[in-house]
Amino acid sequence: MNAPLPDPAIITSPPPRLNFDAGRRPAITIRGLCKRFGDAPLYQDFDLDIPAGRFISIFGPNGCGKSTLINLISGLIPIDGGEILFDGRPVRDVTIGYVFQNYRDALFPWLSARQNIEYPLTVRGLPPAQRQARVDELIAQFEVGFDLGRKPYELSGGQQQLVSILRALAPRPEVMFLDEPFSALDYEMTLFIRERLQSVFQQTGVTMLLVSHDLEEAVYLADHLLLLTKRPTRVADIVDVGAPRPRNDATLIDPDFIATKARSLAIFQREVRR
Ligand SMILES: Nc1ncnc2c1ncn2[C@@H]1O[C@H](COP(=O)(O)OP(=O)(O)O)[C@@H](O)[C@H]1O
Numbered sequence: 001m002n003a004p005l006p007d008p009a010i011i012t013s014p015p016p017r018l019n020f021d022a023g024r025r026p027a028i029t030i031r032g033l034c035k036r037f038g039d040a041p042l043y044q045d046f047d048l049d050i051p052a053g054r055f056i057s058i059f060g061p062n063g064c065g066k067s068t069l070i071n072l073i074s075g076l077i078p079i080d081g082g083e084i085l086f087d088g089r090p091v092r093d094v095t096i097g098y099v100f101q102n103y104r105d106a107l108f109p110w111l112s113a114r115q116n117i118e119y120p121l122t123v124r125g126l127p128p129a130q131r132q133a134r135v136d137e138l139i140a141q142f143e144v145g146f147d148l149g150r151k152p153y154e155l156s157g158g159q160q161q162l163v164s165i166l167r168a169l170a171p172r173p174e175v176m177f178l179d180e181p182f183s184a185l186d187y188e189m190t191l192f193i194r195e196r197l198q199s200v201f202q203q204t205g206v207t208m209l210l211v212s213h214d215l216e217e218a219v220y221l222a223d224h225l226l227l228l229t230k231r232p233t234r235v236a237d238i239v240d241v242g243a244p245r246p247r248n249d250a251t252l253i254d255p256d257f258i259a260t261k262a263r264s265l266a267i268f269q270r271e272v273r274r
């Protein structure tokens with residue numbers, strides 16, 4: 001149980017800072033973003049404004065750069081040129097949460113589920129009582145019913161991804177990044193976590209950037225659906241989704257919702273065929 005924590009300096013650079021201004025909701029401004037892998041430009045003079053406190057779903061052709069875009073915004077990979085600012089701040093001054101597609105590689109296998117969730121609080125130097133209180137709050141919010149003393153390998157895939165999401169939420173992020181977080185989950189778990197995510201969004205107003213390969217899901221969760229083109233990648237369109245929250249099964253058969261989905265699909269197909 002007392003496995004040593006990894007040296008924080010290895011994991012986070014620059015050093016983590018205490019930033020618990022819950023409710024801070026920066027708008028994100030992307031100007032002249034350039035990114036290339038080898039000779040092929042992926043993003044070239046790319047501009048985008050992401051409004052504060054909104055749920056943005058990102059959808060586009062395979063390999064168009066959806067994951068790369070959120071990796072660039074979140075600072076996981078460096079930009080080649082341009083500027084990305086959060087209400088004027090660089091990403092290193094922003095508390096972010098990131099949920100990876102592959103939860104198996106994302107959790108620390110030598111830590112219990114609870115220690116994994118506490119991890120971002122541990123590296124920030126939060127005392128044990130405060131860490132525990134925050135995790136207990138998340139457990140209640142997500143109605144976690146399984147034993148968080150277990151190691152990741154003792155949990156189902158859905159439980160592991162839930163732990164990843166709770167870990168991302170633990171430091172009360174200002175912006176959450178989610179890269180196809182449901183793609184490895186069974187349908188029942190997908191529905192459950194989707195609802196919880198929606199309720200976290202409604203409760204906290206945290207800016208959410210979700211990459212999804214499921215158009216219905218992308219529209220269902222989004223305030224704004226960002227549709228990308230094939231590479232070199234541009235914004236194909238931004239579709240506003242006005243359906244009231246909380247959205248539920250009835251939303252899926254609402255004529256306005258169906259029309260929005262159809263419009264998004266038409267834009268996507270136009271871009272894929274181009
Ligand atoms: N580290 C990398 N090195 C070289 N090419 C990469 C790297 N990461 C992504 N790419 C390429 O950039 C493009 C966009 O990748 P990605 O953002 O993962 O696409 P998406 O998430 O939209 O499917 C793809 O063609 C991919 O092969």
Ligand SMILES: [Mg+2]
Pocket residue numbers: 066067068211
């Ligand atoms: Mg991807």
